[in-house]
Amino acid sequence: MTEAITSLYIHIPFCASKCFYCDFNSYVASEAVRAQYVDDLIGELKNLKRWYSAERSVEPLQTIYVGGGTPTMLSAREFERIAEAIHGQFALASDLEWTVEANPGTTEPDILRAMKEMGVNRVSIGTQTFNETLLLSIGRLHSPEQTRISVERAYAAGIKRVSLDLMLGLPDQTLVDVEDALSQALATGVSHVSAYGLKVEENTPFFSWEKKGFLHLPDEELQVAMYERVRERLIDAGFLHYEVSNYAKPGEESRHNLTYWRNRPYFAAGAGAHGYTGEMRYENMRSLSAYHHACQSGARPIEQEYPVSLQEAMENEMMLGLRLTEGVSDRSFFERFQASIEQVFKPECERLLKLGVLTHRDGVWRIPEQHVEVANEIYAEFVGIHT
Numbered sequence: 001m002t003e004a005i006t007s008l009y010i011h012i013p014f015c016a017s018k019c020f021y022c023d024f025n026s027y028v029a030s031e032a033v034r035a036q037y038v039d040d041l042i043g044e045l046k047n048l049k050r051w052y053s054a055e056r057s058v059e060p061l062q063t064i065y066v067g068g069g070t071p072t073m074l075s076a077r078e079f080e081r082i083a084e085a086i087h088g089q090f091a092l093a094s095d096l097e098w099t100v101e102a103n104p105g106t107t108e109p110d111i112l113r114a115m116k117e118m119g120v121n122r123v124s125i126g127t128q129t130f131n132e133t134l135l136l137s138i139g140r141l142h143s144p145e146q147t148r149i150s151v152e153r154a155y156a157a158g159i160k161r162v163s164l165d166l167m168l169g170l171p172d173q174t175l176v177d178v179e180d181a182l183s184q185a186l187a188t189g190v191s192h193v194s195a196y197g198l199k200v201e202e203n204t205p206f207f208s209w210e211k212k213g214f215l216h217l218p219d220e221e222l223q224v225a226m227y228e229r230v231r232e233r234l235i236d237a238g239f240l241h242y243e244v245s246n247y248a249k250p251g252e253e254s255r256h257n258l259t260y261w262r263n264r265p266y267f268a269a270g271a272g273a274h275g276y277t278g279e280m281r282y283e284n285m286r287s288l289s290a291y292h293h294a295c296q297s298g299a300r301p302i303e304q305e306y307p308v309s310l311q312e313a314m315e316n317e318m319m320l321g322l323r324l325t326e327g328v329s330d331r332s333f334f335e336r337f338q339a340s341i342e343q344v345f346k347p348e349c350e351r352l353l354k355l356g357v358l359t360h361r362d363g364v365w366r367i368p369e370q371h372v373e374v375a376n377e378i379y380a381e382f383v384g385i386h387t
Contacts, residue, residue, distance in 0.1 A: 003278050005052065006062040007259040011270030012071040020139040023201035025272030025286045026069040037288060038078045040295035042085040044269045049089060051300055052267060052277055060091040063256035064098045072106040076114035083118030097255040099124055104142035107150040112157035122161040123154045130184040131177050134170050151188040161252060163192035168226045169218050170198055178226045182233045191252040195230045196245050197223060227373050244323045244375050261320045280305050310337065311386035314344055318382040327366035341365060348381045
């Protein structure tokens with residue numbers, strides 16, 4: 001019996017506008033298009049278990065994550081319909097974590113109340129920065145004040161777990177900007193903060209502007225200083241640095257994202273959504289039209305899928321698990337793959353241990369705190385070795 005899938009990701013691909021750095025599958029669309037999409041999504045949700053769980057145990061969902069795009073662009077009734085479909089198809093754990101992403105300016109009280117009533121107990125707000133000039137420079141439509149209002153409204157609706165997303169390394173961003181963002185984020189009283197470094201992706205305005213020399217990004221030294229300042233301030237404020245870019249008060253970690261970092265399987269639904277069964281990774285059709293036609297015909301709306309070999313799964317286990325402060329344990333690795341880390345990755349482990357960028361204590365492999373800012377280079381050591 002293969003590992004049970006107990007997490008579900010749902011993609012809502014709509015935004016009021018496209019941010020200059022964003023390469024996610026998202027569209028500016030009319031209310032009619034959004035309404036049709038909800039119908040299609042419900043059709044896919046009704047088939048998910050039949051498509052992907054025939055040969056695995058059926059257990060209650062432990063986490064649900066609704067991302068985007070901007071999920072809170074949907075109406076309260078559309079949220080209710082999606083929730084009804086989920087409740088109709090899946091058993092839900094009594095301690096279910098149900099997260100919805102939101103952008104400031106799209107968190108009307110009626111939507112938040114509907115979310116709370118359908119079981120949502122965590123909101124992740126895409127703040128990015130509290131500097132109004134920087135917000136405009138990256139194509140965001142909200143103001144710093146709207147972030148504060150969104151947090152207050154979430155708490156008022158009874159949603160007690162609120163996370164803020166911040167970005168580092170934005171064009172012309174300074175260390176003072178980061179300090180101010182941290183101060184304002186902490187002042188809201190949220191229990192979780194994510195701080196991601198900007199990555200310039202192809203097919204975005206930022207990519208074109210960088211090639212033309214129009215994008216003035218902080219140099220590497222300043223970006224490292226930003227990262228270190230975030231870590232110092234949040235740890236001093238009582239947050240745990242539990243993943244490279246994520247900080248939480250004790251017990252407030254994102255359980256859904258831990259599913260990804262622990263390399264566990266998850267359902268995925270929606271246009272462009274990525275799922276993982278444990279044996280296969282798959283990506284849904286990105287085109288709204290193609291997704292619509294597949295869902296209306298009852299077919300799987302799959303763009304592509306590929307099998308995950310044992311070797312690739314072991315590489316992923318190291319690459320993802322080393323992002324976490326908890327690291328990768330010898331015991332869990334062996335239980336999963338019937339092989340030891342030192343056996344599979346002997347040369348890599350020996351080299352990294354000698355360099356001091358990897359530790360092995362009490363049966364757990366970790367990246368030392370002082371080397372976390374170069375973690376990407378350390379993960380790369382485990383990618384493509386056997387595949």
